[in-house]
Amino acid sequence: MPVFALVDCNNFYASCEKLFNPRLKDRPVVVLSNNDGCVVARSAEVKALGIPMGVPWFKIQEEAKRHGIVAFSSNYALYADLSNRVVDVLSGFAPNLEVYSIDESFLELSGLPLPEGGLVAYGAGIRQRIADWLGLAVCVGIAPTKTLAKLANHCAKKGLAGADGVCDFTALTRDELTALFERIAVGEVWGVGRKIDARLAAMGIRTVRQLRDADPETIRFRFSVVLERTVRELRGISCIDLEEVVPDRQQIMVSRSFGHLVTDLDELEEAVASYIARAAEKLRSQNSLAGAVQAYVRTNIFKPEVPQYQRGVTVPLPEATADTRILSGWARRILRRIYRPGFGYHKAGVMLLDLRPAGNRQFSLLDGQGGAGDARSDKLMAVLDGINQRYGRGSLRLAAEGVDRSWRMRRGNLSPGYTTDWMGLAVVRAG
DNA sequence: TCTGGGGTCCTAGGACCC
DNA sequence: TCTGGGGTCCTAGGACCC
Secondary structure: OOOEEEEEEOOHHHHHHHHOOHHHOOOOEEEEOHHHOEEEEEOHHHHHOOOOOOOEHHHHHHHHHHHOOEEEEOOHHHHHHHHHHHHHHHHOOOOOEEEEEOOEEEEEOOOOOOOOOHHHHHHHHHHHHHHHHHOOOEEEEEEOOHHHHHHHHHHHHHOHHHOOOEEEHHHOOHHHHHHHHHOOEHHHOOOOOHHHHHHHHHOOOOEHHHHHOOOHHHHHHHOOHHHHHHHHHHOOOOOOOOOOOOOOOOOEEEEEEEEEEEOOHHHHHHHHHHHHHHHHHHHHHOOEEEEEEEEEEEEOOOOOOOOOOEEEEEEEEEEEEOOHHHHHHHHHHHHHHHOOOOOOEEEEEEEEEOOEEHHHOOOOOOOOOOOHHHHHHHHHHHHHHHHHHHHOOOOOOOHHHOOOOOOOOOOOOOOOOOOOOHHHOOOOOOO
16 A cells, blocks of 8 residues: 655745744745735734735735735745755655655655654654754645545644644544544545535535545546546545656746736837747756747736737747747747737736657758758757856847846845855844 | 736547548 | 447647646
8 A cells, every 4th residue: 555745845935935034933924926916825924814825915915014014025046946955855755756846745655664653753754854954844744645645734734633743644543534534624625626616515515524425436427537536535545646757848838927017019029038038948948849839918807997908829830949049939920910009918928839859850841951950059059048057047048038128027025045146145143 | 006827637529530 | 219430639618736
């Protein structure tokens, strides 16, 4: 029988911000989404105030002021770096590990030599080491399926089933599990979102226990094979394997809301050019080529009172490529086709589709020889990526991406790159 | 004034094939 | 009453996750 652990960092982004700023200890801290739009992470103090996840920041200004909430813009460089360190520590605990998201990893624990105290002690050891070495708090859920491990993690966080940061379902009897599942809302289950929650409620299924004991065939018929699999996983039958190798992306998207409304085609072109450059960089980092490009623009959908317009177009490319110059040309061509003057644009995006490994390049019947041209392009892109890796993203870019770039997103309170930038090192003053 | 940015998978339906 | 029987591929839309 497999044993999975799900290790999840508590209030991850907010914890990262507190880590290098001791003055923030015990203070309410939130981290905002791009453009300082919504609250995407809350410290324990903020959760205690009842401020919900995802609320637009501007809507809680007064409350924030009243409680002295400190808000940070998203500092992904910092969070990604700390996330890598967490994974480094975890890989010392289990050879088989899946990095599920920036703050969660699944570990396969079956067959490992366990300390006295068994799996719970093992989980406690993980918690202790991450606290000691990184200063971050994590919770650990342990169970025979990934869905149950997620649920056990929820219990660990809420202190259910007597858990203190670690919850091990394999140590509970069937009756104890049933009693526990009776107290947990079905919406907490991995794979049950808002819509399915509502439909389940209409069928009278409100608790985890009820979903576990529902008939899998009926669930498949009324919903899908996905939710049927969830039911089986809740019963302890492992249906979802550990995915240790990250599969190549099938599509790559880059989109941003603008710092202010954009009306000008020139400005939109700059934005689209810089998004496609970033997308192409991601494309090359997984060693793929794109066979199609999409670009889209839209006005502010939150303001129905202003004239609305949105449009996106996808074009298949004559020959798959990872060359920023070519992709940029197509994206801007699309943009010029879909652009309508007289609107205030709020957001634009690009997508690379029909991705394939760079190894099996298909040459165009008409002119592609796959010879000198492609080799020169590969070399040039390698130089571009090398320079940007060394000197920072965007150090070397196409002129089309613009210079002052006034459309860029707002990041009103960005913390330093404490671990990724020499100039961002934390300073300790004596006395 | 101010409302994120990525991804995946599944299903249904239509076009088309023999 | 009966109206062939398989398939594939593509797209759009909807659900989910963090």
